[in-house]
Amino acid sequence: MKTGDERAAAADLAVYHPEVKAWEVKDADGTHLAVFYTDYHPRPGKRGGAWSGRMRGSWVRDGKSVRPIATNVCNFSRPAGDEPALLTLEEVGTLFHELGHAIATFLNKVPYTGLAGVPRDFVELPSQIMENWALEPEVLKVYAKHYKTVEVIPAELVEKIRKSAQFNQGFATVEYLAASMLDMDWHTQTTPVEQDAAAFEKVSMEKIGNPPAIPPRYHSPYYSHIFAGGYSAGYYAYIWAEVLDKDAFQAFKETSLFDQATARRFRTEILEKGGSEDAMTMYRRFRGREPRVDALLKARGLK
Ligand SMILES: [Zn+2]
Numbered sequence: 001m002k003t004g005d006e007r008a009a010a011a012d013l014a015v016y017h018p019e020v021k022a023w024e025v026k027d028a029d030g031t032h033l034a035v036f037y038t039d040y041h042p043r044p045g046k047r048g049g050a051w052s053g054r055m056r057g058s059w060v061r062d063g064k065s066v067r068p069i070a071t072n073v074c075n076f077s078r079p080a081g082d083e084p085a086l087l088t089l090e091e092v093g094t095l096f097h098e099l100g101h102a103i104a105t106f107l108n109k110v111p112y113t114g115l116a117g118v119p120r121d122f123v124e125l126p127s128q129i130m131e132n133w134a135l136e137p138e139v140l141k142v143y144a145k146h147y148k149t150v151e152v153i154p155a156e157l158v159e160k161i162r163k164s165a166q167f168n169q170g171f172a173t174v175e176y177l178a179a180s181m182l183d184m185d186w187h188t189q190t191t192p193v194e195q196d197a198a199a200f201e202k203v204s205m206e207k208i209g210n211p212p213a214i215p216p217r218y219h220s221p222y223y224s225h226i227f228a229g230g231y232s233a234g235y236y237a238y239i240w241a242e243v244l245d246k247d248a249f250q251a252f253k254e255t256s257l258f259d260q261a262t263a264r265r266f267r268t269e270i271l272e273k274g275g276s277e278d279a280m281t282m283y284r285r286f287r288g289r290e291p292r293v294d295a296l297l298k299a300r301g302l303k
Pocket of ligand 1: 097101124127
């Protein structure tokens with residue numbers, strides 16, 4: 001991968017650290033779309049985790065499109081000695097995920113930069129959908145090669161990965177949904193709740209018939225997402241994004257993984273519009289209907 005990288009990275013763009021690579025992203029017809037910085041390995045003083053950001057958004061000024069400057073900052077395994085950097089499966093997922101956020105930024109076509117912002121329960125669609133490609137045989141053939149023998153990862157091994165991802169999904173789904181409903185319950189109170197939080201939670205769980213053997217993922221006293229973490233009444237967004245990404249990916253499975261017409265619709269109806277229109281309206285235009293839960297249930301092995 002190294003030599004291709006060196007060739008494609010834009011040599012004349014300034015970088016903020018020698019390990020950072022700058023790329024010029026162009027449209028199929030050669031039009032400039034964005035500048036993209038990738039900063040993939042840990043180093044002293046760098047924040048942990050992985051995220052996609054923008055140094056500049058996109059907007060229109062004097063009838064001219066101002067193009068964005070996007071970043072992907074991650075902390076992937078670094079190369080050891082003369083060996084190449086070998087990414088874990090989780091890191092591969094992260095790479096596809098953050099690139100998805102970046103692609104959404106590259107393609108934004110909004111008149112005001114504020115309109116690029118997407119509601120929390122829609123913002124993970126462009127990123128999560130990308131993760132679906134990572135384990136498809138046609139895609140694995142391109143990147144998942146043994147670093148010594150150049151052999152593509154065996155199909156049986158990929159099947160094992162798929163199967164292990166479905167382990168215990170019934171429990172995981174229920175405990176997550178229970179926590180999402182609890183969050184919603186707390187945030188839809190219209191009068192002050194003057195009772196013990198545990199008692200409130202008990203009633204909340206009974207209301208939805210949650211099996212007592214599967215308590216909500218977080219109990220109210222330490223459910224920090226919803227009281228201080230910015231997820232107020234929005235904890236459901238993780239699984240909703242998954243409903244969307246699995247259903248949207250299905251549109252490619254129904255045609256082909258690289259279907260140009262489907263990809264173009266995803267681009268023009270969703271990615272280019274950012275947050276400038278109602279999310280469900282945009283989705284309907286892309287998919288021709290509202291999202292369905294079937295693909296998610298199938299992916300989790302629940303159907
Ligand atoms: Zn994300």
